[in-house]
Amino acid sequence: xxxxxxxxxxxxxxxxxxxxxxxxxxxxxxxxxxxxxxxxxxxxxxxxxxxxxxxxxxxxxxxxxxxxxxxxxxxxxxxxxxxxxxxxxxxxxxxxxxxxxxxxxxxxxxxxxxxxxxxxxxxxxxxxxxxxxxxxxxxxxxxxxxxxxxxxxxxxxxxxxxxxxxxxxxxxxxxxxxxxxxxxxxxxx
Amino acid sequence: xxxxxxxxxxxxxxxxxxxxxxxxxxxxxxxxxxxxxxxxxxxxxxxxxxxxxxxxxxxxxxxxxxxxxxxxxxxxxxxxxxxxxxxxxxxxxxxxxxxxxxxxxxxxxxxxxxxxxxxxxxxxxxxxxxxxxxxxxxxxxxxxxxxxxxxxxxxxxxxxxxxx
Amino acid sequence: xxxxxxxxxxxxxxxxxxxxxxxxxxxxxxxxxxxxxxxxxxxxxxxxxxxxxxxxxxxxxxxxxxxxxxxxxxxxxxxxxxxxxxxxxxxxxxxxxxxxxxxxxxxxxxxxxxxxxxxxxxxxxxxxxxxxxxxxxxxxxxxxxxxxxxxxxxxxxxxxxxxxxxxxxxxxxxxxxxxxxxxxxxxxxxxxxxxxxxxxxxxxxxxxxxxxxxxxxxxxxxxxxxxxxxxxxxxxxxxxxxxxxxxxxxxxxxxxxxxxxxxxxxxxxxxxxxxxxxxxxxxxxxxxxxxxxxxxxxxxxxxxxxxxxxxxxxxxxxxxxxxxxxxxxxxxxxxxxxxxxxxxxxxxxx
Numbered sequence: 203x204x205x206x207x208x209x210x211x212x213x214x215x216x217x218x219x220x221x222x223x224x225x226x227x228x229x230x231x232x233x234x235x236x237x238x239x240x241x242x243x244x245x246x247x248x249x250x251x252x253x254x255x256x257x258x259x260x261x262x263x264x265x266x267x268x269x270x271x272x273x274x275x276x277x278x279x280x281x282x283x284x285x286x287x288x289x290x291x292x293x294x295x296x297x298x299x300x301x302x303x304x305x306x307x308x309x310x311x312x313x314x315x316x317x318x319x320x321x322x323x324x325x326x327x328x329x330x331x332x333x334x335x336x337x338x339x340x341x342x343x344x345x346x347x348x349x350x351x352x353x354x355x356x357x358x359x360x361x362x363x364x365x366x367x368x369x370x371x372x373x374x375x376x377x378x379x380x381x382x383x384x385x386x387x388x389x390x391x
Numbered sequence: 392x393x394x395x396x397x398x399x400x401x402x403x404x405x406x407x408x409x410x411x412x413x414x415x416x417x418x419x420x421x422x423x424x425x426x427x428x429x430x431x432x433x434x435x436x437x438x439x440x441x442x443x444x445x446x447x448x449x450x451x452x453x454x455x456x457x458x459x460x461x462x463x464x465x466x467x468x469x470x471x472x473x474x475x476x477x478x479x480x481x482x483x484x485x486x487x488x489x490x491x492x493x494x495x496x497x498x499x500x501x502x503x504x505x506x507x508x509x510x511x512x513x514x515x516x517x518x519x520x521x522x523x524x525x526x527x528x529x530x531x532x533x534x535x536x537x538x539x540x541x542x543x544x545x546x547x548x549x550x551x552x553x554x555x
Numbered sequence: 556x557x558x559x560x561x562x563x564x565x566x567x568x569x570x571x572x573x574x575x576x577x578x579x580x581x582x583x584x585x586x587x588x589x590x591x592x593x594x595x596x597x598x599x600x601x602x603x604x605x606x607x608x609x610x611x612x613x614x615x616x617x618x619x620x621x622x623x624x625x626x627x628x629x630x631x632x633x634x635x636x637x638x639x640x641x642x643x644x645x646x647x648x649x650x651x652x653x654x655x656x657x658x659x660x661x662x663x664x665x666x667x668x669x670x671x672x673x674x675x676x677x678x679x680x681x682x683x684x685x686x687x688x689x690x691x692x693x694x695x696x697x698x699x700x701x702x703x704x705x706x707x708x709x710x711x712x713x714x715x716x717x718x719x720x721x722x723x724x725x726x727x728x729x730x731x732x733x734x735x736x737x738x739x740x741x742x743x744x745x746x747x748x749x750x751x752x753x754x755x756x757x758x759x760x761x762x763x764x765x766x767x768x769x770x771x772x773x774x775x776x777x778x779x780x781x782x783x784x785x786x787x788x789x790x791x792x793x794x795x796x797x798x799x800x801x802x803x804x805x806x807x808x809x810x811x812x813x814x815x816x817x818x819x820x821x822x823x824x825x826x827x828x829x830x831x832x833x834x835x836x837x838x839x840x841x842x843x844x845x846x847x848x849x850x851x852x853x854x855x856x857x858x859x860x861x862x863x864x865x866x867x868x869x870x871x872x873x874x875x876x877x878x879x880x881x882x883x884x885x886x887x888x889x890x891x892x893x894x895x896x897x898x899x900x901x902x903x904x905x
Contacts, residue, residue, distance in 0.1 A: 220771070223872065230599045230871045237598040247603045414708055415644070421701060428694075432687075441690035445734070449697020450727055456704055457723045460716060517686050518747055 262325045262340040265318055267361040273374055275362060276337035279313040283329035283338055291322035292329060316358040320346055341365055393433055400426030417456045424448040436516045573680050577660055585816035586622045588862060592816075594618060595863070596870045629809035637710055637802045644709035649803065649810035652702025656814045659692040659821040662749055666834045666851035678834075678851065683750040690747060692825055693734060696780055700726045702814065703782070703789050703799045710802035718798025722782065722789035725880060729779035729786075732888035736772040739896040740829060742903060753833035762830045768895045770830045772888050777826060779884070781818045784869035788880060823861035831857050 216222060237245065248255050257263065268276045279296035297314035327340050343365060348354050356364075359375055366373045400423050407419035424447045431440035525533050590605075594617070597604025606618040614620070636645055664679035677683060681691070700723050707719020740762055741747045744755045756762060763770050779786040790798040800811045827833060834850035875883065 226871045227867060230867065233601055234595070234598045234867075237601055242603065245603060246601055249603065412641075415641075418644070418701070418705065421698075425698075435686070437687040438690065441687055441694045444694035445690070445697050445730075449694065449700070450730060453697075453700050453704070453723045453727050456708075457720055457727075460708065460720050460723075518688070518690070518741075519745075 257342040257344065261342050261344075262327045262330075264320070264341065264343045264346060264364045265323075265329070265356075265361055266339050266341055266364045267316065267358065268337045268339060269362055269374065273372070275312055275358070276335050277313050277316060277333075278335055278337070279311050279316075280334060282332040282334060286328040286332035287323075288326060288328060289322045289324045291319040293317040293319075313358055316361060318356050318361060320354040320356055321351060343368065393430070396426045396429035396433065398426075399423075400430065413459050414456060417452060417459065421448050421452050424452070438516055438518050438521050569676060570680075573678075577665075577680055578657060581657060581660055581817050581820055582813075584820055585813050586626060587619070588816045588819065588866075589625070589812070590619055590622050591863065592866050592869070593621070595866045599867070599870045626809070629806045632805035634805045634807070635802075637712065639711045640802065641709040641711070644705050645802075648702060648706035648709055649807045649814070651705050652699070653810050653814040653817070655695050655699040655702065656817040656821060659695045660824060662687065662689065662691050663821075663824045663828050664749055664753065664833060665854050667845055667847050668750070669847045677750070678847070679749065683748050688747040689737065689741075689749055689752065689825075689829070692821070693730075693737065696733075697726075697730060699780070699818065702811075706803065706811070707789075707799035710799075712802050714795040714797075715799050715801050717795050718789045718791060718801075721791070721877065722799060725779055725786060725788055725884070728881060728884035729776045729888065732772050732884065732892045733776035733780065735889070735892035735896055736766075736769040736776070737829065739769050739892070739899045740766060742896070743899055749828050749833070752829060753835060756832040757835045761832045766830075766895065766899065768891060769899070772892045772895065773830065774826060775883075775888060777822045778865075778868065779880075781822045781865070782815065783819065783865055785872040785875055786880060787874060788877060791874065793874075819862055819865045820858070823858050823865065826861055827854065827857045831861075 242249070243253070270276060279294055281294055281296075284292045284294050293315065294313050294317075295315040296311050298310055299312050325340060329338050330340050338361075341364070346354065362374050365371075403419040403422035403426065407416045407423065410416040410419060424443060428440040428443040428448075431437070431443060594604040596602075604618060605621040606615060608618065608620040608624045609615045610620050610623075636642060661680040664677065664683075666678040668677045668683075681687070703722040704719045707715040707722070740752070743762075743766070744752050746752070746755075759765070778784075782789050788798075790800070792798070795801075800808060803811055834854040836845055836849060836853045
């Protein structure tokens with residue numbers, strides 16, 4: 203069915219066209235003056251490298267692997283996120299580890315390799331939902347750029363440090379020694 | 392100066408005549424008009440020069456080129472009826488025209504007065520003088536041209552309009 | 556011969572200075588105008604505009620370095636010529652666009668004529684009473700079409716051809732309104748020399764107030780002649796890519812862009828001379844006592860304001876449709892200028 207377009211009848215004042223032009227010029231002039239008088243920091247434009255946008259709540263940005271206060275990883279390598287991932291971008295290899303410390307309770311498993319291919323990831327947040335330990339979060343950082351594809355294949359340590367600078371936390375690495383854990387109370391049942 | 396403009400005029404006129412490409416020929420015609428305008432200025436008649444450029448180079452040839460581009464006739468079409476005596480008639484008429492104009496110019500009072508007075512610098516003709524001249528001494532030809540243009544306009548409209 | 560030239564020397568050197576200053580002024584003003592256009596459009600659209608390029612990596616001066624960067628970039632770009640283009644015409648097309656734009660400024664006086672040691676110096680390239688007067692910029696303006704037309708045709712591109720054809724039809728239609736509105740002004744002045752026009756305005760007030768209708772028509776037609784936005788059919792980037800300069804790159808394109816801005820300056824200068832009193836200073840009628848530099852400053856201020864108006868209008872109004880363009884040109888502007896002419900003539904003979 204054809205759509206009937208109603209022809210707009212303009213009044214003689216509108217058909218003069220010139221007053222409308224002047225009105226439009228006045229509007230643009232108002233915008234011009236307003237922009238000229240607003241300091242740069244208060245304009246709508248966010249001048250990117252210097253100014254960054256504050257992302258809204260619930261934004262799903264880069265992942266962070268959460269850690270305990272002493273810096274040990276929360277992840278227990280349960281593979282739930284890997285299974286949940288629709289883009290199949292998570293690769294986990296688990297390792298046994300005997301050096302139990304207090305904060306990690308009595309778990310004996312941790313990821314040896316935890317890789318997320320940031321180029322394949324679709325930032326759906328399924329891994330975050332699947333995680334039983336609340337160990338993987340999608341937070342607000344959105345800056346992801348590199349010169350080659352390989353460096354966007356984030357490993358375990360990269361993922362633990364994604365937000366280290368933003369949060370002002372120490373950058374973790376393999377060489378970092380965990381602080382000496384307090385003596386454990388083994389509760390024998 | 393005279394040589395430069397004369398060469399520009401004649402050279403581009405010849406180039407126009409021998410140019411295969413219609414659009415390039417039209418552009419050469421523009422150059423011819425500009426050369427003629429320069430000659431007008433040398434004759435201390437800048438008004439004619441300005442009108443030459445405004446009317447001929449600025450309007451008529453633009454329309455001409457517009458039509459050529461619109462019809463997209465980039466190749467020369469063969470003439471419809473190639474009468475063999477046509478070119479001789481044209482040649483004869485051309486010779487008569489050139490000879491007549493040469494005789495007329497040589498007989499003209501202005502040239503004679505110029506050669507008598509040996510004037511080097513004449514005050515340029517102004518638009519006011521030209522208008523006055525047109526409305527007094529040449530008013531009949533002015534009116535006839537106006538009438539002709541009106542007739543051609545009416546003719547064009549009646550050709551285009553299907554229902555008057 | 557040589558002696559003759561030497562005896563002419565003071566005049567000649569004055570001429571040389573005038574030519575250099577005038578052309579240099581036009582060439583120097585055109586690139587900053589691109590900056591004004593970019594920043595101004597940004598302000599009008601609540602944006603910020605170009606502000607990143609920096610001299611020596613430090614001095615940003617509100618993005619003015621972009622002008623330099625653009626110019627430099629044009630020079631180093633690869634110069635492409637389409638395969639089936641008409642090479643000769645393709646080469647001269649930018650010049651054909653640029654030179655008429657530059658020439659139009661010649662008769663416009665930028666300041667009061669002054670006397671020094673017995674000789675009168677005029678602040679326009681061509682001295683007054685040359686018989687050509689303001690017909691000259693109109694004639695040159697008529698030639699400006701050829702730059703567009705030749706560029707369009709020589710690049711062997713359908714979009715370009717469309718743009719060129721639009722431009723030619725548009726310019727011919729709008730030249731009528733332009734000429735007729737100017738004739739009404741000439742009739743009232745009783746002359747057509749720019750100096751005469753300005754002196755008349757010094758005595759009796761600006762033509763902007765005395766012939767508002769003529770001003771309106773002239774202003775609109777100037778927009779059409781400069782191919783600026785409500786009338787930029789030759790470009791029409793949303794319809795025909797970039798119109799007549801689709802195929803032009805590197806400095807050829809730069810020259811085309813520059814020609815547009817020089818055109819704006821010359822058009823503004825014409826409007827200032829004809830309707831805004833030229834170098835006269837507003838609210839003062841004592842023409843002979845003004846300092847020369849003040850008149851030049853007054854002219855420049857008006858000129859720059861009008862250039863800004865050109866930018867302002869461009870970023871306010873959308874492009875017309877092509878039939879609307881023809882409608883406005885033939886059915887509105889042409890009759891309006893005729894009415895203006897007849898009414899003014901009647902007013903004079905009354």
